[in-house]
Amino acid sequence: MRRDTFLKSMAVLAAAGALPLTARAAANLKMMIPANPGGGWDGTGRALGKALIDAKVADTVQYENKGGAAGVIGLAQFVNAAKGDVNSIMITGAVMVGGIITGKPAVSLDKATPIARITSEYNVFVVPADSPLKTMKDVVAQMQKDPGSVKWGGGSRGSTEHICASMLATKVGVDPKKVNYVAFRGGGEATAAILGGNVTVGGSGYSEFAEYIAAGKMRPIGVTSEKRLPGINVPTMKEQGYDVVLGNWRAVYGAPGITAEQRAALTELVVKATKSKSWAESLEKNGWTPALLTGKAFDEFVDNEFASLRGIMHLSGMV
Missing domain, CATH: 3.40.190.10 (Periplasmic binding protein-like II)
Structure with a gap:
């Protein structure tokens, strides 16, 4: 294949979002924030979007807010609409885990692709x-x-x-x-x-x-x-005198159906964003504790959270 023909083909694939993220200079991301504007997930998502751009791993970030049912409504929309879309990400966290345990929705968090835990608040x-x-x-x-x-x-x-x-x-x-x-x-x-x-x-x-x-x-x-x-x-x-200690972690998930390579590339983008000046400023401004966790360790963390929160919520009559 001629070099100019190859480059044109690559450009078409990149525009369509078919290339792995690492094959592109920067991504045009779509972020699902499964909550109404003004809350913690909204603030986290928009701060992360700014950091992704600041780290030069994203050209643009488009936000969509969809609140309700502890984020489960937004989760369902994300899973159904973003399947296989490497440019789509979603903000989630401990609140959604609780909502899934209590609501037992048809679409659970395991339908999406875990990328990284980023903060604890x-x-x-x-x-x-x-x-x-x-x-x-x-x-x-x-x-x-x-x-x-x-x-x-x-x-x-x-x-x-x-x-x-x-x-x-x-x-x-x-x-x-x-x-x-x-x-x-x-x-x-x-x-x-x-x-x-x-x-x-x-x-x-x-x-x-x-x-x-x-x-x-x-x-x-x-x-x-x-x-x-x-x-x-x-x-x-x-x-x-009240032994009540619990952190509200927040994380990033990718779309269902992406490959292991695409998951790794998305993880790399998020990790780079957390090393940006913009992200450091957001942590300080909002009193967030950095809590980066990726890969298998993050997968296991989420499984453990479901187990531990389910036990607490059962005793409290929420389940």
Whole structure:
């Protein structure tokens, strides 16, 4: 084959997305964010997209938000629409694992291709600034008195903040099945409910509440990390006497039906993005803990998460 004919053929294949990612200078990626705008997955996805471009491994990143059912609605759309598409990726994490366990959907996470875990974020619990409950001790006392009177607001049923509220109940002698949890489709809705006083306590990643905490509109009363987060003066649940430690990890999956080589190439793109200046800035700004994990180790991690969360959720009556 003549060289010019070969190059033209390669160009056609690249435009069609048929070449492995490593054969192209950069990719035009499509990212499914299975949540509404304004939440943790949305922030993670858009920060990763910026990092992919900053690392020069993607020319463009096109985002699609599809919230509902702990990300399972977006997952189903991704699996059905992106089969074999090496340019398609999806943001996911612990919340989706919980949603799959509780909802038992027809399409599960094993239908997509695992690429990499990228961050871990711990839940921060907050109350409205004018709440009569000033500390986690106040919240616990009220919950022990009347569990139903304490409304916990956060992500979908089975989310990490839901699990943490149930874990807390078991630690303080309250039936976890009596936890009054109000689920929201996205971080924006949950934030509005907290600010409006429609829930007693809100839970999410620190990044979602940071501006409201700084503005004095929310009061942080506990974080689910083992130790206090760097630069964030919020007491851990553990140091307050409540052994509640749980991280909310976030990850990237590829489309179903891609080859092992294409999975490896996508993994390489994500790893390069996590080494960019843009990504480092996002980690610092949002208080995210870097938690890169790929390959077989990531596959095993996800399997273990399903097993451990299923056990906790069964005890809490979520399953």
